[in-house]
Amino acid sequence: MGRLDDKVAVITGAGRGIGREIALLMASEGAKVVVNDLGGNTDGTGTTSIADEVAAEIKSLGGEAASHTESIAEVQGGESLVKTAIDAFGGMDILVNNAGILRDRTIFNMQEADWDAVIAVHLKGHYCCSRPFAKYIRENNRTGCRIINFSSVSGLFGNFGQANYGAAKAGIAGFSSVLALELAKYGCTVNTISPGALTRMTIPLRENRGEKVEDTEIEAGGPQHIAPIVAWLAGEEAASITAEIFHTGRGGISIMQQPRIIKQFNKTDGVWRLDELDAIVPKLLDAIRANVAAADKSAQAIDV
Numbered sequence: 044m045g046r047l048d049d050k051v052a053v054i055t056g057a058g059r060g061i062g063r064e065i066a067l068l069m070a071s072e073g074a075k076v077v078v079n080d081l082g083g084n085t086d087g088t089g090t091t092s093i094a095d096e097v098a099a100e101i102k103s104l105g106g107e108a109a110s111h112t113e114s115i116a117e118v119q120g121g122e123s124l125v126k127t128a129i130d131a132f133g134g135m136d137i138l139v140n141n142a143g144i145l146r147d148r149t150i151f152n153m154q155e156a157d158w159d160a161v162i163a164v165h166l167k168g169h170y171c172c173s174r175p176f177a178k179y180i181r182e183n184n185r186t187g188c189r190i191i192n193f194s195s196v197s198g199l200f201g202n203f204g205q206a207n208y209g210a211a212k213a214g215i216a217g218f219s220s221v222l223a224l225e226l227a228k229y230g231c232t233v234n235t236i237s238p239g240a241l242t243r244m245t246i247p248l249r250e251n252r253g254e255k256v257e258d259t260e261i262e263a264g265g266p267q268h269i270a271p272i273v274a275w276l277a278g279e280e281a282a283s284i285t286a287e288i289f290h291t292g293r294g295g296i297s298i299m300q301q302p303r304i305i306k307q308f309n310k311t312d313g314v315w316r317l318d319e320l321d322a323i324v325p326k327l328l329d330a331i332r333a334n335v336a337a338a339d340k341s342a343q344a345i346d347v
């Protein structure tokens with residue numbers, strides 16, 4: 044018996060990398076899987092039939108799979124993706140919004156096309172697939188569904204040269220918080236993954252710095268390390284977990300702190316004067332430094 048028996052899972056960008064590992068693991072746990080991928084280059088150009096290959100691989104291993112090769116960056120692609128799951132397997136329970144591209148440039152060199160392409164695949168792509176799934180959940184009162192979204196430290200912490208990607212990935216975290224509220228009534232959880240894995244998206248970044256990536260490193264830090272928490276969040280055990288951000292990779296699994304007000308002063312007699320803020324702002328900064336230091340201490344990894 045698998046943890047995802049009788050579930051129908053749709054995984055975007057599942058032709059390679061992290062998405063492929065999620066598709067294979069979910070299928071091995073009994074899910075019927077729709078493998079979406081247009082098979083493009085890392086910058087979003089081009090197409091190949093890798094989704095068909097992963098679907099065939101799942102079937103050769105005894106699982107059930109269908110493929111879908113349209114772009115999830117368009118409303119039509121998201122709608123036809125959900126329809127593919129329903130037509131092939133009679134329903135849909137799990138959506139993993141994983142597809143992604145990169146067009147790294149500093150703000151000085153970033154052209155409108157670089158901005159638009161990255162926002163379209165990541166941020167709009169999450170909308171394009173989540174909306175038809177959410178409508179399907181509501182119209183059919185399908186309970187116990189799961190949406191698992193893909194953010195990144197690039198947006199959550201910031202990363203040089205990735206203003207387009209970081210903006211999209213931070214936006215995805217906000218999108219997830221809202222969706223978690225809107226779908227709670229239907230028992231659908233919405234969680235976010237911040238992964239770290241050696242894939243064709245990240246290996247060239249290392250190689251561009253003159254670092255050689257050995258096969259043993261890929262074994263220790265490849266995309267297979269991301270799939271388990273995604274499959275776990277899709278299962279029954281995670282029914283009460285929603286609006287969380289899990290960071291994972293290389294055997295590490297952690298939960299992220301999310302924005303909270305951690306220190307507050309309240310002026311009782313009118314509007315703050317600027318000279319009052321001279322005294323108050325340093326106290327707020329002291330509070331955030333202490334909070335970060337406490338979080339960093341608590342985040343020391345525990346080997347298990």
Ligand SMILES: NC(=O)c1ccc[n+]([C@@H]2O[C@H](COP(=O)([O-])OP(=O)(O)OC[C@H]3O[C@@H](n4cnc5c(N)ncnc54)[C@H](O)[C@@H]3O)[C@@H](O)[C@H]2O)c1
Binds near residue numbers: 164
């Ligand atoms: N690898 C990492 O360390 C890392 C870090 C942070 C975030 N992420 C995120 O994890 C996700 C998976 O990344 P990966 O490393 O496996 O990358 P990858 O390039 O190996 O795989 C991404 C897949 O998405 C597909 N894709 C791109 N645009 C598409 C579209 N419009 N429609 C359908 N499919 C499309 C690509 O063809 C590709 O197969 C991405 O969202 C990425 O931003 C990865």
